[in-house]
Amino acid sequence: MSEPLLKVTNLEKHFPVRGGLFHRVQAHVRAVDGVSFELLRERTLGLVGESGCGKSTLGRTVLRLTEPTGGDVQLNGKSLIGLSRDALKARRRDMQIIYQDPYASLSPRRLVGDTIREPLDVHRIGTPAERRKKVEDLLDIVGLRKQVLSRYPHEFSGGQRQRIGIARALALNPSFIVADEPVSALDVSVQSQVLNVIARLQREHGISFLFISHDLAVIQHVSDDVGVMYLGKLFEFASSTDLYREPKHPYTRALMSAIPVPDVRRKSKRIILGGDVPSPMNPPGGCPFHPRCPEAMPQCRDVVPVKVNTGTSAKPHYVRCHLYSDS
Amino acid sequence: MSARGTPPLLSVRNLVVEFTTRYGPVRAVDDVTFDVYPNETIGIVGESGCGKTVTGLSLLRLIPSPPGRIVQGEILLQGQNLATLPEQKMQALRGDEISMIFQEPMTALNPVLTVGTQMVDVLRRHRKLTRRQAKAEAIEMLAKVGIPVPDKRIDEYPHEMSGGMRQRVMIAMALSCNPKLLIADEPTTALDVTTQAQVLEQILKLQDEFHMAVILITHDLGVVAETCRRALVMYCGEIIEHADIESLFETPHHPYSRGLLDSIPRLRETKLPELPVIPGMVPDLLHLPPGCRFADRCGRVTDECRRQRPKLETITATEASVACFHPLN
Numbered sequence A: 001m002s003e004p005l006l007k008v009t010n011l012e013k014h015f016p017v018r019g020g021l022f023h024r025v026q027a028h029v030r031a032v033d034g035v036s037f038e039l040l041r042e043r044t045l046g047l048v049g050e051s052g053c054g055k056s057t058l059g060r061t062v063l064r065l066t067e068p069t070g071g072d073v074q075l076n077g078k079s080l081i082g083l084s085r086d087a088l089k090a091r092r093r094d095m096q097i098i099y100q101d102p103y104a105s106l107s108p109r110r111l112v113g114d115t116i117r118e119p120l121d122v123h124r125i126g127t128p129a130e131r132r133k134k135v136e137d138l139l140d141i142v143g144l145r146k147q148v149l150s151r152y153p154h155e156f157s158g159g160q161r162q163r164i165g166i167a168r169a170l171a172l173n174p175s176f177i178v179a180d181e182p183v184s185a186l187d188v189s190v191q192s193q194v195l196n197v198i199a200r201l202q203r204e205h206g207i208s209f210l211f212i213s214h215d216l217a218v219i220q221h222v223s224d225d226v227g228v229m230y231l232g233k234l235f236e237f238a239s240s241t242d243l244y245r246e247p248k249h250p251y252t253r254a255l256m257s258a259i260p261v262p263d264v265r266r267k268s269k270r271i272i273l274g275g276d277v278p279s280p281m282n283p284p285g286g287c288p289f290h291p292r293c294p295e296a297m298p299q300c301r302d303v304v305p306v307k308v309n310t311g312t313s314a315k316p317h318y319v320r321c322h323l324y325s326d327s
Numbered sequence B: 001m002s003a004r005g006t007p008p009l010l011s012v013r014n015l016v017v018e019f020t021t022r023y024g025p026v027r028a029v030d031d032v033t034f035d036v037y038p039n040e041t042i043g044i045v046g047e048s049g050c051g052k053t054v055t056g057l058s059l060l061r062l063i064p065s066p067p068g069r070i071v072q073g074e075i076l077l078q079g080q081n082l083a084t085l086p087e088q089k090m091q092a093l094r095g096d097e098i099s100m101i102f103q104e105p106m107t108a109l110n111p112v113l114t115v116g117t118q119m120v121d122v123l124r125r126h127r128k129l130t131r132r133q134a135k136a137e138a139i140e141m142l143a144k145v146g147i148p149v150p151d152k153r154i155d156e157y158p159h160e161m162s163g164g165m166r167q168r169v170m171i172a173m174a175l176s177c178n179p180k181l182l183i184a185d186e187p188t189t190a191l192d193v194t195t196q197a198q199v200l201e202q203i204l205k206l207q208d209e210f211h212m213a214v215i216l217i218t219h220d221l222g223v224v225a226e227t228c229r230r231a232l233v234m235y236c237g238e239i240i241e242h243a244d245i246e247s248l249f250e251t252p253h254h255p256y257s258r259g260l261l262d263s264i265p266r267l268r269e270t271k272l273p274e275l276p277v278i279p280g281m282v283p284d285l286l287h288l289p290p291g292c293r294f295a296d297r298c299g300r301v302t303d304e305c306r307r308q309r310p311k312l313e314t315i316t317a318t319e320a321s322v323a324c325f326h327p328l329n
Helices: A055-062 A085-092 A112-122 A128-142 A146-150 A158-170 A188-205 A216-222 A240-245 A250-258 A298-302 B052-059 B087-093 B115-127 B131-144 B163-175 B193-210 B221-227 B245-250 B255-263 B303-307
Strands: A006-019 A024-039 A044-048 A070-075 A095-098 A176-180 A208-213 A225-230 A233-239 A317-319 B010-021 B024-036 B041-045 B068-077 B098-101 B181-185 B213-218 B230-235 B238-244
Touching: A006 A055, A024 A055, A024 A070, A024 A225, A024 A233, A044 A055, A044 A216, A055 A176, A055 A208, A085 A095, A095 A158, A112 A128, A112 A146, A112 A158, A128 A146, A128 A158, A128 A188, A158 A188, A188 A208, A188 A216, A188 B255, A208 A216, A216 A240, A225 A240, A225 A250, A233 A240, A233 A250, A250 B193, B010 B052, B024 B052, B024 B068, B024 B238, B041 B052, B041 B221, B052 B068, B052 B098, B052 B181, B052 B213, B098 B163, B115 B131, B115 B163, B131 B163, B163 B193, B181 B193, B193 B221, B213 B221, B221 B245, B230 B245, B230 B255, B238 B245, B238 B255
Parallel strands: A044 A208, A044 A225, A095 A176, A176 A208, B041 B213, B041 B230, B098 B181, B181 B213
Antiparallel strands: A006 A024, A006 A070, A225 A233, A233 A317, B010 B024, B010 B068, B230 B238
């Protein structure tokens, strides 16, 4: 097996919560709490979870857009932690991000052509003519016409703006892109168009994605591996095929059964979870999912479950749940 | 379209809603006709800008005017035309006979008043209760929508609650006067899937208990399949298909309905290499084509489609109606 493109080890991001008379740190929000995973070249890792589970923070922390409070991130075998500003900037050529909101992530006062070219300008790549050519190639890849270059973002629909955002992320030929809910703001008919663009980039340009979404169906469509996150921790991690065929963690199962299915014949029983996701400032003890878990046992209240591999060493299927033990 | 025996609770006839813009009038709702029967759940589905929300708002005459205006049509609630009702009577009717809940419960609730104060206001205004009676009633309603410890939570402010809780409060408030019709505009879109499942189940349970009709407006065909008996599909302000959900989901007649169903990413046994897509995008409402509005994106398009606008017509075999010259199935 080749060396992973991205290796995340025990990554932590704890945000201090200040308050009181002297503005002291009173608690920490453990947005990302000891997450480890590997992403192989030319593969896509889907990260799924509900709002507040820490999936976006994880994506940003991996790129050091948010400074981690612990753990390590290695891209191409070299750590990103502790790098100076300049050294980090050089590494950023290889890792980019696509944001959720195509209305907020493009500068409204800047021509689309300038927006897409900006990364090339910042990193001083090529002559002006080469940069222009590169921008035109990028438009071609994401399926936009040349005429868009001299127009402003407000002239475009959400789907087109998202394509512009993707073109900008591709400008530096990155090997790794974090896509943070890239289709959540789009209508279904446009959503599938953009998902196909992303799937093609992965296939034809060999780009690895960390694809973050709350939608398990979207995740299945683009991912090779899937991680399920809850309150800052990875609850389950497996290949997409295994995870969707046999979800292990009660939370993953509940999440899957909660998706409304556009099929009138399915009247399958649905697992309805009680309550809401608890506050990450004050998570429940033991397994943080135990107050909502339909299969909670006495030990779940007190003992934090460790990660176990229920698959094989070649095809691991990690679960953090007391129902399972190492196979 | 239905042989239900009972007269409809609400009949919308040829409703046209226009908005004045700098570039000219825009028809957000164009000649929409449908019935809602007592105690049923009917879905209105479509993508952004198709006119589903404006349809819902205009039933309660809540469209901002100007720039919006009901140009034509009737909204008959048990025979009474709401389109021409004086504003004062309309106000008495809102919340009492017809209630509405919205997508974003945070902006629909007043952030500086406790949940209890807001609920008591509604109850006292419509039901002439004393403050104490109203509060007792409000607590009971909160319990009905599944809020734990309602006698404590009634004194909380909206920001102290989670999104799911806030939407439950909105539902409790909307149902507190026992309306005959609830219009729910994307009630679960802002919620997580697990919370969405809770809230949808609650709405259906309460519908039974309160014997009310529900118009569920949503972009999510999955939600429609799991909650409604029949649905309207809207595109560019028009109803392009109206059918029972079995017919709509298994043998859709309009190519747009088919395309929408196909393009939804759904959990599958094995993943597809490419998702089916509807090519192109929704036309600008200011520059609509003269013929069928879906013509440019449609695989079955002919010259006739570009010349003439298809009308919503019943397909006799299935009881469904479709606005298409070349329907499927």
